[in-house]
Amino acid sequence: MIFTFVWAGWEGIAHDSRVLKEVAFNQTSGFPFPPSVLILTFTDNYYLCDAAYTNTRGFMTPYRNTRYWLADFRRQRALTKEEKFNHAHAQLRNVIERSYGVLKARFQILKQMAPFSFPIQRDKVIACFAVHNFIRKCNIHDQLFMAYGENTLFSEIQGGESDGQFVQDIEWGSQGIEYMNTLRNQIASQLWSNGSN
Template structure:
């Protein structure tokens, strides 16, 4: 439940995938790509491309949907596992927003101050988590069975937004889905 990269300072409204493309394409921003063979989980709004693993679109995804009926297809099985992992990310944001209500309704400070407030909130959040400070918010949002992976940054290679990167990640996603489906069937 530690944030590995924070970009604060985009004025106005922009889609998350547009912000990611902008940050990833500019090496001066210091975005840490996952090392080869690793990837970030992202939601369906992002491109499923090398280094970024999105769920299958137009397939059940939300955990509540699987409480009523178990996953039937390999795509549903994959999306269910993906949603369980992304739940850790959502819980990290839950802790952050519960601890720092200012993030929900930013005070009318000048823009540079607002940006610094956001960065400071993330830094304090990570400090508390990293140094195992006994914290009621983390304990309340944490499941004992979940492990927090230590994400190491990769090089400064660029994201393959083209068809080759999409094809690579689509093949990987299908391989994972097939493995999940066959292990569930056995």
């Protein structure tokens, strides 16, 4: 539940994939791509992303138009290998959502930024992430981290993360997309053959 990279500096509202595109193509951003992306080889290093992103080298998304949310699997087990993959993907991505839950609960200013100048607002955001990481890394006994603990189902983002829009404006090339689709299918088949829900 530690953040590894913060890119603060957009004024107003921007879709996550648009911000990622800017960061990815800005060589001075310092964005920590998975090692396989940096050396242009195909290995199994990637970030988990929601369906608003493109499933391409370095970024693994769930299957679209397939059951995804954790609550959906409480009512009925996965029926296909794609659902099985999406269930595992959602369980892993839930850690990301819980991390944001802790951050927003601790720092209410992130929900409604006071009318400071833009550079001060940016610095406040970065400071909030830094304090969050400090508390987590130092193993400080913290009520918020306990409240959003390991077994917590966190779905605050469920209804609004992509608002039904599937943004595919990041183009890593057809070879990267094909590779990641194949890898996702292999993982889904392996999960399905293991037979555990």
